[in-house]
Amino acid sequence: MILAAIVVVISGIAGATDLSVEYFDAAEGENTTVEAVSLLSAEGLNHMFNSAVDNFTGFAPLGTVLVTMLGVGVAEWTGLIASTLKRLLSNVPAFLLSASVVFAGIISNIASDVGYIVIIPLGALIFAGAGRHPLAGLAAAFAGVSGGFSANLLVGPLDAIVVEIANEALSSAGINYEMSITANWYFMVASTILLTIVGALVTDKFVEPRLGEYKGDYRPDFESLSKVELKGLRNALIVLVVYAVIMGILMFPQGALFRSYDEALGTESINNFLSSGLLLGIFLLFVLPGLAYGITVGKIKNFF
Numbered sequence: 001m002i003l004a005a006i007v008v009v010i011s012g013i014a015g016a017t018d019l020s021v022e023y024f025d026a027a028e029g030e031n032t033t034v035e036a037v038s039l040l041s042a043e044g045l046n047h048m049f050n051s052a053v054d055n056f057t058g059f060a061p062l063g064t065v066l067v068t069m070l071g072v073g074v075a076e077w078t079g080l081i082a083s084t085l086k087r088l089l090s091n092v093p094a095f096l097l098s099a100s101v102v103f104a105g106i107i108s109n110i111a112s113d114v115g116y117i118v119i120i121p122l123g124a125l126i127f128a129g130a131g132r133h134p135l136a137g138l139a140a141a142f143a144g145v146s147g148g149f150s151a152n153l154l155v156g157p158l159d160a161i162v163v164e165i166a167n168e169a170l171s172s173a174g175i176n177y178e179m180s181i182t183a184n185w186y187f188m189v190a191s192t193i194l195l196t197i198v199g200a201l202v203t204d205k206f207v208e209p210r211l212g213e214y215k216g217d218y219r220p221d222f223e224s225l226s227k228v229e230l231k232g233l234r235n236a237l238i239v240l241v242v243y244a245v246i247m248g249i250l251m252f253p254q255g256a257l258f259r260s261y262d263e264a265l266g267t268e269s270i271n272n273f274l275s276s277g278l279l280l281g282i283f284l285l286f287v288l289p290g291l292a293y294g295i296t297v298g299k300i301k302n303f304f
Helices: 002-016 042-050 052-057 060-077 080-089 094-111 114-129 134-147 157-172 185-211 227-251 271-297
Strands: 020-025 030-035 260-262 267-269
Touching: 002 042, 042 052, 060 080, 060 157, 060 271, 080 094, 080 114, 080 227, 080 271, 094 114, 094 134, 094 185, 114 134, 134 185, 227 271, 260 271
Parallel strands: none
Antiparallel strands: 020 030, 260 267
8 A cells, every 4th residue: 555655646747747767678679658646636537436446456466366365275274285284294203303493484484474473473383392502493394484485495476466467467578488387386385395405404513503402391281283183294295295296197108188278398398387277276276185184173164
């Protein structure tokens, strides 16, 4: 809202000073002059109010964010994400403790800000339970959640936002190219591994030694996952594996359903699916295991 207000004020100043700019329009192949239009004028105010809904719904990243976040929202609401992270950090070998906390913090961004709520306090509790300084665990978790916020092993909502903004920018500049949501995937996976290693080393070699020996008598009484929750995780994992196998069959074999002829490559590929259909695949990747978990633990009692 603040940024929108700033744009309105700047447009008023630019319109009052008759500001204009000339640029080469690659799409039209000629120079184009654009004059500033004041949104503080009667015409500008009418435009803002009359086109507000279209302006919002026409924003390309909106659809991708809604689709992916609906899927993540199901998995988060049923408790699958919190239970998975808790299971990940329980019974971890001592030498992998720091790495596990950092790694859990990094991958938690798939559910947006859930890492700040779950992983950071849990990191402190995990370290205290192991007799290590809880502040070191808190710092390691914070480093993973914040420092690794754009890294992950999976494509998530943030990637959907960024790639659609990039495609809108390319289109407006007249560049006939469309990025895929998986364009950054290899870099994300490599970043996840690198940040986990670096975060663990910094925690063990620099942060924790400077905190000194933990002399507190606090030892958390961990509320371990119940049998029903463990069963829910098992069922969610089964559904996830089955879904992954089905998607693999639909994507990778020659002549598979999601493969189409790519004129640029001169052969079949899944590039079209990766750029257009993968979002629904990501949606189902979270919804189906989330439903399996929610039904098992009783979070979802009916569908009506």
